[in-house]
Ligand code: ADP
C-alpha cells in the first residue's frame with residue numbers, strides 16, 4: 001500500500017517522546033496507594049457483553065461525536081476491556097496487530113540494531129502498544145478537548161509578557177544552567193525588540209484522572225517537541241481495526257474509539273504557517289537529534305506535509321544548523337542553501353541536546369531570524385514547569401484569561417508549589433508519597449518520588465542553598481489502575497496499569513489574526529503500575545487509545 005493510498009484512506013496519522021516516559025512514578029504511586037487499585041478481579045459473564053459487531057463509519061470526533069451518542073450502553077463491558085479475554089483470542093489479535101503495525105508504519109527504531117536511530121528503514125520494530133484501548137469517561141474527554149484552545153491562547157498571551165517570564169524564572173536561572181541559557185536568548189530578543197508576528201504553537205497538554213476526586217488534572221503542558229502526533233493516530237486506527245474484527249467477541253464497539261487527527265491537523269498547522277511566510281520555495285526544517293529512534297513519528301508528519309500540502313521539509317541537527325546556516329540581512333534563515341519558512345523543533349528541549357557552544361549558536365541564530373519558530377524561545381519558556389507552577393498561584397491567570405476560561409483552567413490544576421513555601425515543603429517531608437518533586441527538565445526520567453522526595457527536600461533545606469529554586473513540588477495524582485495487555489517487541493503481558501491522556505493543540509496567529517486555534521487529536525499512554533522497592537520500577541509504558549464510556 002502506498003503512503004498516499006493509506007493517507008487518503010483515512011488521513012491516518014501516525015506519536016512518542018524519548019521511549020515513552022520510561023519512568024514509572026505515577027505507576028508506583030498507584031501501586032503504593034491502595035485506593036488507586038480499584039479494578040475488580042471478577043470477569044463479566046461473556047453473555048452479558050456479547051453483541052453484534054459494528055463497522056466504524058464516522059469515528060467520533062472530539063466535541064462532535066454523533067455516532068457515539070447512539071452506541072449501545074456497554075460501559076460495563078468497557079470497564080472490563082482487558083479482562084476475561086480468552087487467551088486464544090488474545091493470540092489472534094496479537095498476530096493481527098503486529099502485522100497491521102508493520103504494514104502501516106506503527107514503528108520505531110529498534111535499539112538492539114545498530115544504525116536504527118540514524119538510518120531510516122534499518123532495524124524497525126513495532127512501537128510498544130496496548131492491545132486494546134483504555135476506557136475513559138466521555139465527560140472528561142470532552143473537558144480535556146475543550147481546554148486545548150484555551151491553553152493555546154494562554155501560551156500565546158503569556159509568551160508576550162517577557163517580564164513575567166524573566167521574573168518568574170529569575171531564581172531558577174541562578175541554579176539551572178540550561179534554563180539560564182534559554183533565558184539569555186530570550187533577554188537578547190527582548191533587548192533588540194524582536195517581535196514574532198507569525199506565531200505557531202504545536203502543544204500537548206497531558207492529564208491524569210485522579211481516582212479519589214474524579215478530577216481531570218493536568219500533569220504538564222508541552223510547548224516544545226510534543227511527541228507522537230504521528231504514531232498516536234496509528235494506534236487509534238489499530239484499535240478500531242481490531243474492534244471491527246473482534247468487537248463481537250469482546251462486546252466492544254469500535255465507534256467508541258475517537259478518531260485521531262493529530263498528524264493531519266499538525267501538518268495542516270505547519271502548512272498554514274508555511275503559507276503565511278509566503279515564500280513558495282522555502283521549506284519546513286525539522287530540528288532533530290542526531291540519533292532518533294522515534295524518527296518515524298516525525299517522518300509521518302513530514303510525509304503528510306509533503307503528500308497533502310506539497311510542502312518540502314529538511315531535517316537538520318542543531319550542530320548542522322550551526323555549520324550550514326546563516327541569516328541574511330533581511331532576516332531570512334538559510335540552511336544548506338534553502339530558505340527556511342518554519343522551524344519545527346523535535347530537539348533542543350534537553351541540556352543533552354546542547355553538548356557544545358555550536359548548538360547554542362544554532363539556537364540563537366534561528367531565534368534571531370525571521371523564520372517561524374515552533375516554538376519560539378518565549379513559547380518554549382511558557383512550557384516550563386516553573387511557569388506552570390507560577391500560573392497556578394492566586395491572581396496570576398487573571399492577567400491572561402477572562403473569567404470563564406480561568407475557571408475551566410483552574411479546575412484542572414493540581415496542587416503546585418514552589419519550594420519557597422515552607423508549609424508545602426513540610427507536608428512533603430511528612431508525606432512524600434503524596435507529592436512529586438520536579439526539576440526544571442523535560443523529556444522524562446527526571447522527577448523524584450516517594451522517599452527520595454523527603455531525602456532531597458531535607459538535603460536541600462539543610463544546605464539552605466538557592467538550589468531549592470531548581471524544583472517545584474506537585475500534588476501526586478493517583479489514577480485508577482486497570483488491567484491492560486501491554487505489547488513490546490512482539491510479546492504481550494497483562495498487568496495492572498495506569499494511563500495519561502495528552503490532548504494536542506495547534507495555534508497559529510499572524511499579528512491580530514488567529515488563523516488556527518484547535519484541539520488536534522490525542523495521545524494515550526499506559527504504563528504498568530508496579531513498583532520496585534524504591535518506588536522507581538523499570539519503566540514500561542505503551543502507546544494506547546481511548547474507549548469512551
Ligand atoms: P516530563 O517533562 O519529563 O515529561 P512530566 O511532568 O510529564 O515531565 O512527568 C513525567 C511523568 O511523570 C508523567 O508522564 C507522569 O507519568 C508522571 N507524573 C508527573 N507528574 C505527576 C503527578 N503530579 N502525579 C503522578 N504522576 C506524575
Ligand code: MG
Pocket residue numbers: 206220443444
Ligand atoms: Mg511529560
